Amino acid sequence: MSIECSSTIAVPRAEVFEWFRRPGAFSRLAPPWMSASIESEAGSLADGRAVLRLPGGLRWVAQHSAADFDPPQRFVDRTAVDGLASMPVGRLLPWRHTHEFEAVDDGHTRVVDRVDTPVPAMLLRPMFDYRYRQLTDDLAAHGQAAERGFEKSTIAVTGASGLVGSALTAFLTTGGHRVIRLVRHAPSNPDERQWDPDAPAADLLDDVDAVVHLAGASIAGRFTAAHKRAIADSRIGPTARLAALAKATGVPTFVCASAIGYYGADRGDEILTEIDSRGTGFLADVVADWEAAANTAASPATRVVRVRTGIVQSPRGGTLRLLRPLFAAGLGGAIGNGRQWLPWIGIDDLVDIYHRALWDTNLTGAVNAVAPQPVRNRDYTRTLARVLHRPAILPIPRFGPALLLGREGVAELAAASQRVQPTRLTAAAHPFRDEDLESCLRHLLGRTR
Template identity: 75%
Template sequence: MGIECSSIVEAPLTEVFDWFARPGAFRRLSPPWQPLSLVSEARSLADGRAVLALPGGLRWVAQHDRTAYNPPYRFADAVVVDGLASAPAGLAVHWKHLHEFEAVDATHTRVADKVDTPIPAAVLRSTFDYRYRQLADDLAAHRRAAARGFGPITVAVTGASGLVGSALTAFLTTGGHTVVRLTRHTPRDTTERQWNPDDPAPDLLDGVDAVVHLAGASIAGRFTDRHKREIADSRIGPTRALAELAARAGVSTFVSASAIGYYGYDRGDEILTEECERGEGFLADVVDAWEAATAPAAAAGTRVVRVRTGIVQSPAGGTLRMLRPLFALGLGGRIGDGRQWLSWIGIDDLIDVYHRALWDDSLSGPVNAVAPNPVRNSEYTATLAGVLHRPAVLPVPKFGPALLLGSEGVRELAAASQWVAPARLAAADHHFRTPDLEAALRHLLGREPAPADPSAN
């Protein structure tokens, strides 16, 4: 039982081991389809302790073994009991994980995992396949930035606990950057600073090189007057206040979240690039004002990048989190006639776009953060159903989503149609990890890659 597996990554031995030793590594390697979440990460690979939340209020506690610690070649951890919540997993599941690292040559490292557990290798294989892809892709992304002269910086991030923010902060810290989380609550440690969105403290950005502004109320929900005010008020005013402060603080780069809602809810088959005019609708109005709120930073000479994000794919949040259980039960289906264009992006490709916005000085203004291959709603439905090996034959009439979102919400969200192209990224020869929807969904959901077509040459 258990598993022994390995992979060779393109990075020197010490660089790979250092990546594992930095904050954020556990989060970056945790498969998003698994029903657990990180509570606290081990502070040291020598003797630290990581805690994960399991369903039902249970805990998984992984204790690192000092006797096995031999940097940069080896570390180990094992599941232990630490309180009542961790007793079921700690007593019922034997788990000892040995991590080994070996230099293949000056620029390549073999990463090997040996797990002693009664859990069969077949069950664990998808987890380690995911981990190896994540490690290789993250190291490659940091290597591309380093080749352009991008060294460690201090980045202040709002919305750091959200779907995108938690992934981005983990990616940055494993890459050797310092992240300052701007939060509304009292800071828990030196990595956090309290942020009043309406009136940020004058010293909030002291020592900060760049800002990534992600905070904003969720767009999902019924489009009542109250919900629409929350969407607008949580974005426009706070963005302007933060941009003004960034200008006074002399921050070099200000990266602000934005959305492809800028282009309106339905532009037919028009291919939408960053040069296109704004469209119609509530979200177009909000995004236009949201982006305009970054003007104080740009006027002061700060490089401002506005990341117009498509439909983010991750089973840990967003639309895929809602759709996955329905499709797993065979209850998924296209919306209406299914001809709506869906401009999507995998969560890790979105993280790479934010990363590039930090290191690529040639980028400023709007940048479409979407995969280069949009799909129609019917194709998305068929692809997701295929990856999950479930049928999806019953169309969903528009009145179904309207019960949750209202008629305006359906028009702006569920039935929106936007063929958005990442023109600025394409011009910069940007690398996408998963430009193809099926490959992205298989990676995110832990499914085996599709078999190769023997007729393809």
């Protein structure tokens, strides 16, 4: 059994092929709804080997074929056996994937995927729909940055292994940038540097063009005194020290994560933009202090951008990862009366916003990283249920989430209501990959057909 899929992209063939050769391509193309995670990427399309972790401790090993490697026209990979964990898949699920690149003209490339496997075509087509859109949108984003003069850069990233950090680093490396991961442990390769949040080394940011600071303890959890202290302590002090170092080193761009919690837990139907005042409550206090710490990096030589992030949509983490199995089982529902505003943002649109913060020198200060169309909680519920073809009829009373988060946690997280708009991005004519929630969820969950 075999399947053939293709898509034409408005990028020269050599550039498309080079994108596939760079680190991060496998990660950018891996469908997020599948229950598999990347253990390692192939070091070479000619003879490298990629490994996927599967449920039950199994492994999928994809071995690239040197005999079939013909740049920039073709590369081939097939399943292989490397240890007991890879034997069931390697023996029982044959797979040969031929990637071909045809030059339509000087500026267009037809990407063709031919797969020989017993896996039914109906299961594979959503994967290739996802891959083609990711490839098209990523190359377009890099092309826009190049048109604005953004050259290959060295970018230091904290929190690179997290949900946002892993997506952003893969995006940047496929764009030809060098990413230096600032890690707590001893470095394991030349693209890692050990970072002590309490006392960063004086040479930590040497030869770095930009810093993206994403690290911080998860806000999810019961709002105990210890949890609240971890949220604040992992953000304010480390950010101040890293910002001071960036300023002293003369790093041109310092981009720091922030959150829409700045506006407070509930502002009713008030439309909130970057110029609106901060709200009240624990998260508003933490975010205000966090942003103040980031601002200490600002100088004539260092531009600071604070990315106030909304509710990130990705089946790999965050709220969607928690809600997807509940809704798939028909147990989803709106929280309370469902009137709360939910300012969402797709994971790839968030990556694009961080990317823009790196190359758009006109962008400084606070930037609301939310989609242009916020929805109420009840509308989010209906949309996710529709995408998954499941009912979502029964509302969830507030005391349900309160059992896990406590009263304050429910108010600040599960029942929060913020009608936030991306005013600065809209003014900059920033293109969103997904302006409406349903198209975002369908893409991320493989439900586009």
